[in-house]
Amino acid sequence: MNKIQKLGLTVLLSTVFAYGHGDVVPQPVDTKGLKPLGKEWLETNPYVGNKKAIEIGKHGYEENCARCHGLEVVSGGIAPDLRYLDTGADGDEWFMERIRGGAVRNGNVYMPPFEGILSQEAMWAIRSFIVSKHTEE
Ligand code: HEC
Structure with a gap:
């Protein structure tokens, strides 16, 4: 392998690790x-239908969320497709349970918890966006 090929491989591998690994730093939301x-x-979304939210x-x-749940809320298959989530109060409750606590079973983190990282305002804003993409089956 010559120098250029080695460099190419290094760049390729670091790209794979950067995108392929789950440990992406959560981003605060303004x-x-x-x-x-x-x-x-x-208990329920205070920003229903709010354009700014x-x-x-x-x-x-x-x-x-998009790296697991897909861009524009269209799942590529690694995590549930959130377009089908219930848009009412039951959906609000389930959404908050998951976004605050994540999905952790037997020490495996299927989804990381966002409580302490995202504000309540940011969580309900994300809920509002997801609801705006709702699709019936
Ligand atoms: C590391 C990947 C990952 C990230 C990042 C992630 N999720 Fe998840 N999420 C999952 C997986 C996997 C599940 C299914 C969990 C299970 O098996 O119980 C899930 C489940 C959910 C559910 C329940 C869906 C259902 O149909 O029951 C909601 C709601 C949800 N996620 C919202 C979010 C939101 C909002 C964000 C961003 C703030 C987010 N997730 C970030 C992987 C992720």
Whole structure:
């Protein structure tokens, strides 16, 4: 292998590791412009249909969720397709359970918890974006 080939292989491998591995740093979401929600966890989405929330949620989703759940909420198959999530109160509850606590079983992290990383405002903004992409089967 010559120098150029070696360099190419190194670049290729580091790209594979950067994108192929689950440990991507979670990104905080700027929720300026949204009504602050305080410390109590709400049971239902306070931003239903709020355009600003959907826009902020889109960025939050792209930076924190899309690598597993797919761009534009269309899953490539490694994680559930969130377009089919219930859009009502039951869906709100299930969404918050998962986004806050993640999905961790027997020490395996299928989905990382986002509590303490994303604000409640950011979580509901992401929920609003996901609901805006809802699809019936
Ligand atoms: C590392 C990959 C990964 C990331 C990042 C991730 N998820 Fe998940 N998510 C999963 C997997 C895998 C499951 C299925 C968990 C299981 O097996 O119980 C899941 C399940 C869910 C569910 C429940 C879906 C259902 O049909 O029951 C919701 C809601 C959800 N994720 C939302 C999010 C949101 C919102 C984000 C971003 C803030 C996110 N996830 C980031 C992998 C991920």
